[in-house]
Amino acid sequence: MTGRKTIKVGSPTLVDVAREAGVSVSTAARVVRGSDTSVDATLKERVRAAATRVAYVPNALARTLRAGAPTLVGLIVGDMLDPFYGEIAEAITEQAESMHSMLAVVCNMHRDPELELKYCRRLWEYRVGGLILAGGGFDQWTHRARLAELTSQMVTGGVVVTTLTPRGLDVPAFHADNQMVGRMAAEELLRAGHRRIGILIGAQQNYVSEARLRGMTEAFVEAGAEFDIAYVEYSSPAAEVGVASLFERHPRITGVIAGSYAMSMGIFRWLRATGRSVPDDVSVVGIGNTRVAEWMSPKLTAINLKLDQFGCAALSHIAATLGKSEQGDLPSTQPEVVRGESVSRVFEGARPGPGSGGAAAR
Amino acid sequence: MTGRKTIKVGSPTLVDVAREAGVSVSTAARVVRGSDTSVDATLKERVRAAATRVAYVPNALARTLRAGAPTLVGLIVGDMLDPFYGEIAEAITEQAESMHSMLAVVCNMHRDPELELKYCRRLWEYRVGGLILAGGGFDQWTHRARLAELTSQMVTGGVVVTTLTPRGLDVPAFHADNQMVGRMAAEELLRAGHRRIGILIGAQQNYVSEARLRGMTEAFVEAGAEFDIAYVEYSSPAAEVGVASLFERHPRITGVIAGSYAMSMGIFRWLRATGRSVPDDVSVVGIGNTRVAEWMSPKLTAINLKLDQFGCAALSHIAATLGKSEQGDLPSTQPEVVRGESVSRVFEGARPGPGSGGAAAR
DNA sequence: CGTTTTTGAGATAACGTTATCTCAGCGCAA
DNA sequence: TTGCGCTGAGATAACGTTATCTCAAAAACG
Numbered sequence: 001m002t003g004r005k006t007i008k009v010g011s012p013t014l015v016d017v018a019r020e021a022g023v024s025v026s027t028a029a030r031v032v033r034g035s036d037t038s039v040d041a042t043l044k045e046r047v048r049a050a051a052t053r054v055a056y057v058p059n060a061l062a063r064t065l066r067a068g069a070p071t072l073v074g075l076i077v078g079d080m081l082d083p084f085y086g087e088i089a090e091a092i093t094e095q096a097e098s099m100h101s102m103l104a105v106v107c108n109m110h111r112d113p114e115l116e117l118k119y120c121r122r123l124w125e126y127r128v129g130g131l132i133l134a135g136g137g138f139d140q141w142t143h144r145a146r147l148a149e150l151t152s153q154m155v156t157g158g159v160v161v162t163t164l165t166p167r168g169l170d171v172p173a174f175h176a177d178n179q180m181v182g183r184m185a186a187e188e189l190l191r192a193g194h195r196r197i198g199i200l201i202g203a204q205q206n207y208v209s210e211a212r213l214r215g216m217t218e219a220f221v222e223a224g225a226e227f228d229i230a231y232v233e234y235s236s237p238a239a240e241v242g243v244a245s246l247f248e249r250h251p252r253i254t255g256v257i258a259g260s261y262a263m264s265m266g267i268f269r270w271l272r273a274t275g276r277s278v279p280d281d282v283s284v285v286g287i288g289n290t291r292v293a294e295w296m297s298p299k300l301t302a303i304n305l306k307l308d309q310f311g312c313a314a315l316s317h318i319a320a321t322l323g324k325s326e327q328g329d330l331p332s333t334q335p336e337v338v339r340g341e342s343v344s345r346v347f348e349g350a351r352p353g354p355g356s357g358g359a360a361a362r
Numbered sequence: 363m364t365g366r367k368t369i370k371v372g373s374p375t376l377v378d379v380a381r382e383a384g385v386s387v388s389t390a391a392r393v394v395r396g397s398d399t400s401v402d403a404t405l406k407e408r409v410r411a412a413a414t415r416v417a418y419v420p421n422a423l424a425r426t427l428r429a430g431a432p433t434l435v436g437l438i439v440g441d442m443l444d445p446f447y448g449e450i451a452e453a454i455t456e457q458a459e460s461m462h463s464m465l466a467v468v469c470n471m472h473r474d475p476e477l478e479l480k481y482c483r484r485l486w487e488y489r490v491g492g493l494i495l496a497g498g499g500f501d502q503w504t505h506r507a508r509l510a511e512l513t514s515q516m517v518t519g520g521v522v523v524t525t526l527t528p529r530g531l532d533v534p535a536f537h538a539d540n541q542m543v544g545r546m547a548a549e550e551l552l553r554a555g556h557r558r559i560g561i562l563i564g565a566q567q568n569y570v571s572e573a574r575l576r577g578m579t580e581a582f583v584e585a586g587a588e589f590d591i592a593y594v595e596y597s598s599p600a601a602e603v604g605v606a607s608l609f610e611r612h613p614r615i616t617g618v619i620a621g622s623y624a625m626s627m628g629i630f631r632w633l634r635a636t637g638r639s640v641p642d643d644v645s646v647v648g649i650g651n652t653r654v655a656e657w658m659s660p661k662l663t664a665i666n667l668k669l670d671q672f673g674c675a676a677l678s679h680i681a682a683t684l685g686k687s688e689q690g691d692l693p694s695t696q697p698e699v700v701r702g703e704s705v706s707r708v709f710e711g712a713r714p715g716p717g718s719g720g721a722a723a724r
Numbered sequence: 725c726g727t728t729t730t731t732g733a734g735a736t737a738a739c740g741t742t743a744t745c746t747c748a749g750c751g752c753a754a
Numbered sequence: 755t756t757g758c759g760c761t762g763a764g765a766t767a768a769c770g771t772t773a774t775c776t777c778a779a780a781a782a783c784g
């Protein structure tokens with residue numbers, strides 16, 4: 001309450017708190033930090049009061065700089081607006097705050113490898129405690145070398161990949177068993193009696209697509225089902241074109257597997273536009289369940305990749321490496337089917353699709 | 363190339379660069395910083411080479427601490443996964459990086475005012491250069507006082523609000539003219555001949571909802587149209603319930619205004635489930651256009667709020683306050699109609715909806 | 725040629741913390 | 755009383771930058 005002679009500019013610091021409480025900066029720091037060494041109860045209270053009186057908010061920049069214990073984590077996603085990545089980002093940011101008391105910085109690489117590199121560097125400028133790559137830009141050779149060089153510099157919690165298997169990038173990865181995912185999607189259709197299947201899958205042929213396809217192929221071959229594949233971009237319009245070409249080649253398809261939520265939207269649109277009903281005429285199974293899939297009409301049946309849990313596992317790994325917390329038991333990350341309304345049983349002699357004639361492929 | 367005696371731990375610093383280049387730290391800093399004062403070309407090159415040789419990445423923490431020129435901006439959104447906020451976040455993060463060379467930290471308040479406060483504080487710990495509030499948690503009295511107290515501390519670029527008018531919080535705001543938005547949505551239906559309208563709008567009655575309703579009411583009253591309102595949460599299931607209650611009260615409704623993208627999804631679902639066709643039986647106009655609205659079937663007709671542009675304007679304001687750049691000419695932010703396929707003309711003697719009888723309200 | 729001005733580069737302090745060191749004061753056993 | 759350990763609190767240095775000051779050498783001028 002003593003009148004200040006000089007006008008303070010900038011936010012209050014520990015020095016201000018110490019002066020206000022009439023103690024040394026060290027003591028103020030000890031109290032604020034809630035540190036190991038004990039402080040007299042009276043003093044502690046006095047410092048606390050002083051801190052709130054001057055509205056002290058600790059400076060994380062200085063703290064991190066001095067203590068070398070980062071509280072930022074970087075997350076680079078392929079496309080913020082795609083709920084596939086959105087839900088990862090949501091889970092990780094939430095978990096970072098509530099569980100590790102860290103702050104996650106989400107960067108949107110916009111499916112552009114160049115941007116991924118840029119953000120990588122920028123995040124490292126802030127000395128993030130770890131970096132979670134969920135974009136997959138590294139699936140290109142020339143790019144990967146630069147990324148590897150850049151990330152090898154990061155000395156703290158390290159780099160971690162989720163949703164993808166990083167080819168030739170030596171970092172821990174957290175993602176679903178994609179072969180099993182593919183198999184589950186296939187079996188969902190097989191179980192309902194479908195034997196003529198169209199598959200829409202991502203155009204960039206990475207380990208993920210390959211593994212999923214392997215799973216599907218196995219299941220379909222075992223069951224003696226026919227199928228054909230369209231490689232399209234991860235977007236709704238691209239999927240419309242893709243599903244159209246599939247039906248042009250194989251008009252009697254009764255079941256479609258959509259490689260992503262965006263694709264399933266496009267498939268729904270095209271099917272409806274061509275007078276086909278979901279699921280009465282064509283059943284659709286999506287890969288990757290998102291919350292919004294419930295909002296579709298009909299509700300999408302999809303394989304839940306548990307992206308949120310893999311994201312959290314990645315984060316926990318980083319936190320553990322930083323020594324911030326022990327790696328607790330993680331929940332099961334088996335993929336599972338979330339049944340909506342987009343798959344229906346096919347009975348013997350079920351009606352063929354509108355365009356008749358011609359057998360399904362392979 | 364001289365052999366190091368001690369093993370370096372941590373990332374390379376300016377000191378390392380300076381040693382490697384055989385210059386002083388000051389000179390190294392000048393080169394790296396690209397500062398005002400000129401450095402001899404030869405030396406400059408030598409330092410550059412040394413920097414890349416030791417893989418130097420500047421430490422933004424130290425820089426910000428010392429120079430007091432923040433390069434972080436905070437953004438708090440109501441719900442990351444809602445494309446309404448997602449598109450704001452995308453625009454702002456992109457703009458921050460490419461235009462102001464700042465890094466935007468997106469925080470998800472998850473529609474929880476408590477979390478908004480928490481993130482506010484946390485962002486300020488990192489001494490963000492500015493804070494963009496896009497969540498609207500401050501629309502509650504008790505909360506606002508604490509928020510005002512917290513944000514008043516922030517000494518730099520300041521606090522700014524987008525998407526909402528902040529009641530009783532004295533900060534600049536950037537958002538659409540919501541009364542005009544409401545009027546435009548109404549007129550889109552009126553122009554197509556609709557005279558019995560159902561309105562779904564956000565349950566929390568803030569300035570935004572009020573302004574939009576005012577616009578709609580004006581337009582409908584002028585045109586002598588009948589309408590009724592359902593207040594629901596910003597979610598698809600809530601909208602299903604809301605639209606059901608509207609049609610229960612007024613079965614002959616031919617046009618519906620959806621207060622958000624999520625609501626329009628729910629409306630589509632309910633209409634389809636009850637055997638009503640969009641747009642043949644019922645036309646739908648959404649408020650707030652999102653990219654994903656194009657993926658719906660049929661494509662949603664909606665009012666584009668230009669959220670991205672308002673977000674960028676908010677960011678530019680902060681950057682200008684920080685003195686990082688002059689506030690350039692901003693693009694027009696008039697809302698405009700984006701026409702999809704969800705509105706159709708009503709002709710004299712148009713068929714009533716399936717459930718018959720009972721006039722629309724008011 | 726001497727003096728002033730300009731230029732380029734090194735030395736130093738400071739940003740706000742925290743880790744470490746120091747030391748006074750106290751209790752307790754020899 | 756002396757010696758020893760313990761506890762609580764202050765002093766100090768350091769984290770990696772940048773702003774400021776200083777100063778030597780080169781350039782410009784009469």
